[in-house]
Amino acid sequence: MKKLLFVMSLLLLFVVSCGGKKAADSNVIKIGVIAPLTGDVAQYGVAVKNGVQLKVDELNAAGGINGKKIELVVADSKGESQEAVNIFKKMVSQDKVNLVIGEVISSASIAVSELAQKAKVPMITASGTALDITKGKDYVFRTTFTDPFQGTAVAKYAKTKGIKKIAVLTNTSSDYSLGLAEAFKKQATQDGITIVEEKYTKDDKDFKSILTKIKGQNPEALYIPDYYNTNGLIATQANELGFKIPYLGGDGWDGIQTNFGKVAEGTIFSSQFAPDDTDPTVVKFIKDYKTKFNSNPLVFAALGYDTVTVVENAIKNSKDLSGESIRTAMAATKGLPLVTGTFQFDADRNPNKKVTFIEVKGGKLTLKEKL
Template structure:
């Protein structure tokens, strides 16, 4: 009987050791979940590249209070269930201390309550849906929210004399609907006349809806969506001879890769311009180009800034094994040494920032103005 009990206990220990990894007290494990392949891979790769660049600099300078940051990275492919499964594994097996991710709003919304329940401090560098952080003390974001930028674009439109606007909304995208709703609410306050047409994520031929839009003779068309869909819309709008001013939100970043020509003259809300002449931006741009042989887009800058937020916050934590202490340190972060502008978290753990407006010129993103 004793022999049987001994064998059973040894088997249990074996199963437990296989099910999780040993915690290394000499490192700070940061889980990074992002779409590295798929339709929005350009966002994910840029965000992760920016974060990795900052972590490389942190570790080269001695780490955080003598501990190096170890990145546990995984590709969500932009799929919500995949992102959830990855997060659960990172918590149960990889034993992460902090999560950086997700990159887009839908999987971020799914992971956020799980991070709150597990008490894992989470920072999404780029997830903009308002409810990601709402009522979640462990969840933060580096970017501004959908309502914040939607309101900003409406104010900007009014300041530039655009009083007759058509909105093209992807009714199946939380991101698109969030920006559209915020734009409409602010536009009403600004006295802007609004018309709205909708499409879905499955649509590829927009000629019918664009023909209706052309008939409205709006002097501005607001399209809050991601760059790959916007590229198709702009291509077909050009074929139909639509010459209105096109504007959008930060999901346009990336439009220059394949659709720079048809996007020429378009303006969108952002937080970073690759032709920013400030010293901090120039240093980052040079380092990023050296490391990746690419020009950084806004998502790379937000990834890098997320690393800066973590560095500053973690250095102030005496007990890095305490998730609550890490959470409180992030909550108290404030700084003006960020690429995307000075940042201090509000009561919902969201930042308030100036909105940078970008214009597409000759296939490149150029700084229009900060608003």
């Protein structure tokens, strides 16, 4: 009898413990964050993660969302698509996340988006710009604008400055570079701008040959749609060859000021965030970010922060925490006061927002204008 009572007591304790655990879990919102925290584009991934963390900490300090605390499940993709896919599968099957923020770069975001759509797990990328990330996937969103959107915007900007001939340097190994280059060339050609193009791959480090060829064609500007580390190498070598023309680019230039500020002087690139913007929302974000991380935020940090604001709004307006309910509520996002600008989603869940043009001046990123 004593043994029986002992066994029954253990069973009761087990049931109560399981019940308690379930109740605790019901008061938690699990958000997966997939980002390159190491590797060539770690600067972007860390920035997004920090922006996400800052906003989540603010929300949790204020009681969470609808009384539920947020738990982040963060994993390093190293910027590799297969690694991002493996992480997503684990987050869904083992961690049981309610939604995923990520990935950070376009190629990995495309890979994860296919799985998110099949699993019906809401996914929102803070910074993946390739058009194919969200296209045809109603469970996939983005906070940043798309490659075609910013590529077109920079071409229009060039026209307003009276530039007649532009050289384009395209990285054929990068979905990001290809997307921006294609949109830029299309719009520039429509606007009567002459385009000359040279191509390279991710393995190239010596650009002097193609830069010499470009210099011989006398362009008035050089459009380089790539990430800051490669842009820095190209700008360094172009300067060594005596280039005196302005460089143009996309938001991948953000971060250039860290190691290549001097050689990138005068560069104009499309973005959604300027460190010297006087908008109160931007000023507060920068102040809070510096306090927490003791560093200046990149646009990717601002986008990470805004992404959680979008998630917060969706969950507040969702009937429950099911993927379908969160997706429906997120699609209705409109008019939120965000660091990177107020927007609403279009039919493909891409934000319509203004473009902020940044100039590298004195080794720092400065607000040029908003269009």
